[in-house]
Amino acid sequence: MKRIVNIADLHCGSIFAIAVPSYVNKAARAIPQRIFNLWRKSVKGEWYKPDVLLVNGDAIDGGAKRDSGVYLWTQKITDQIQCAAELISMWGAKKTYITRGTDYHVSVDDGRVHAEEILAQELGAEFWPNQENVPEKLRERSGYDITLSAEGANFHYSHHLPVSSSPFYLTTPLAKDMVHAALHDPVAAYGKAVASGLAAEMGGIGNKVNAVIRAHGHKYMKIDFARSAGVCLPSWQARPVYMQKKKPLAIPADIGFVGIEVRGGKIRYEKNLWTVAQVQIPPIAIC
Numbered sequence: 001m002k003r004i005v006n007i008a009d010l011h012c013g014s015i016f017a018i019a020v021p022s023y024v025n026k027a028a029r030a031i032p033q034r035i036f037n038l039w040r041k042s043v044k045g046e047w048y049k050p051d052v053l054l055v056n057g058d059a060i061d062g063g064a065k066r067d068s069g070v071y072l073w074t075q076k077i078t079d080q081i082q083c084a085a086e087l088i089s090m091w092g093a094k095k096t097y098i099t100r101g102t103d104y105h106v107s108v109d110d111g112r113v114h115a116e117e118i119l120a121q122e123l124g125a126e127f128w129p130n131q132e133n134v135p136e137k138l139r140e141r142s143g144y145d146i147t148l149s150a151e152g153a154n155f156h157y158s159h160h161l162p163v164s165s166s167p168f169y170l171t172t173p174l175a176k177d178m179v180h181a182a183l184h185d186p187v188a189a190y191g192k193a194v195a196s197g198l199a200a201e202m203g204g205i206g207n208k209v210n211a212v213i214r215a216h217g218h219k220y221m222k223i224d225f226a227r228s229a230g231v232c233l234p235s236w237q238a239r240p241v242y243m244q245k246k247k248p249l250a251i252p253a254d255i256g257f258v259g260i261e262v263r264g265g266k267i268r269y270e271k272n273l274w275t276v277a278q279v280q281i282p283p284i285a286i287c
Contacts, residue, residue: 002150004260005050005091008159008215009235011105012087013061013072013080017237023083024073031238031276032073038255038274039236043090047259047272052148053093056215056233057101057159059084060115062108071241077108077115085122096125098142101159102216117142150262153210156181161214161232174214174223174230181209182228210267211260218253220273231269233258238276252276 011017015024018039019032060080061072069075088096098120100106106115119125120141127136128143145158162173211229218235234254243253256273 001261001263002052003047003050004052004054004148004150004155004262005047005093006054006056006213006231006233006258006260007088007236008056008233009058009101009218009237010055010084010087011058011061011235011237011240012084013074013077014064014237014240015071015073016240017061017235018087019073020083020086023079028073034276035236035238035255038276039087039090042257042272043092045272047091047257049092049094050259051094052150053088053091053096054148054157054213055088055096055098055116056157056213057099057116058105058215058235059088059098059101059119060106061237062105062115065104067241081115081119081122084119088119088123096120096123097146097148097157098123098125099146099157099159100142100144114142147209150260152265153262153267154208155211155213155260156209157213159215161216163217170217170219171221171223174212174221174232177212177214178223178225178228178230181212182225184209213258220254220256220258220271222269222271229267229269231258234271234273 012019015028016031018035021029021033021036024032063069063075064072074080098116100114100116108115117140125141127139127141131139147154147156164170164172209228211231213231213233215233217232218237219232220234221232223230234256236255237253239253252275254273255276259270259272261268
């Protein structure tokens with residue numbers, strides 16, 4: 001039996017997101033403290049010390065250039081990385097994998113430095129695949145997508161997922177990725193005999209993907225097809241000013257994580273979700 005904890009969108013640095021309280025000055029600590037309490041509750045629960053912890057992008061908030069850093073508790077990227085590392089370490093995972101998030105948040109110095117790679121090095125995260133010919137000291141510990149296999153079940157991870165502007169099509173981008181994953185399954189596409197021949201000829205053409213795991217939208221979603229699943233992970237950030245300006249009546253972000261348990265090829269998904277109440281402006285009586 002293998003247990004995988006899936007987290008995403010910590011946005012460490014934002015005054016609307018999780019932080020270790022001691023990093024944040026008291027004036028800006030209210031929301032980070034509330035979310036940290038939920039994090040601590042999660043870490044101390046049944047998913048403590050998982051076999052794998054997968055951090056699926058946007059671990060830090062970055063420089064927030066569009067808002068001139070007004071809604072950050074620090075513009076120091078090193079402090080944001082250190083805070084994220086401390087939070088992630090609390091899980092006590094046997095192995096940690098980190099995918100890279102949105103360039104706006106995690107790309108530093110015009111892309112020449114990637115904050116999540118620094119974070120991965122700090123944590124001693126697992127090396128990314130296909131680096132056998134690279135000296136170990138130069139190998140990267142983060143990347144943009146990865147497939148993890150647990151007891152015969154395959155999970156494909158990537159951070160970015162388009163967010164539909166229409167609430168009626170929120171699940172469409174996730175369903176499209178599930179279809180793309182199915183097209184990469186050689187048995188489904190060509191039949192077992194042909195797939196085996198192609199695999200021998202091409203040195204392997206991929207494995208069936210049982211689930212695609214995405215993030216970015218800060219909303220939990222799960223789609224089930226007959227033989228596959230799609231999951232969009234919740235976040236660890238309450239509604240930031242960007243959303244308050246663009247979508248003031250939008251449903252609040254989901255806070256939490258998804259646990260996956262694989263036992264003998266059977267997969268169990270467990271969502272752990274909360275919402276964090278933010279101050280709302282009361283109606284103003286005009287008469």
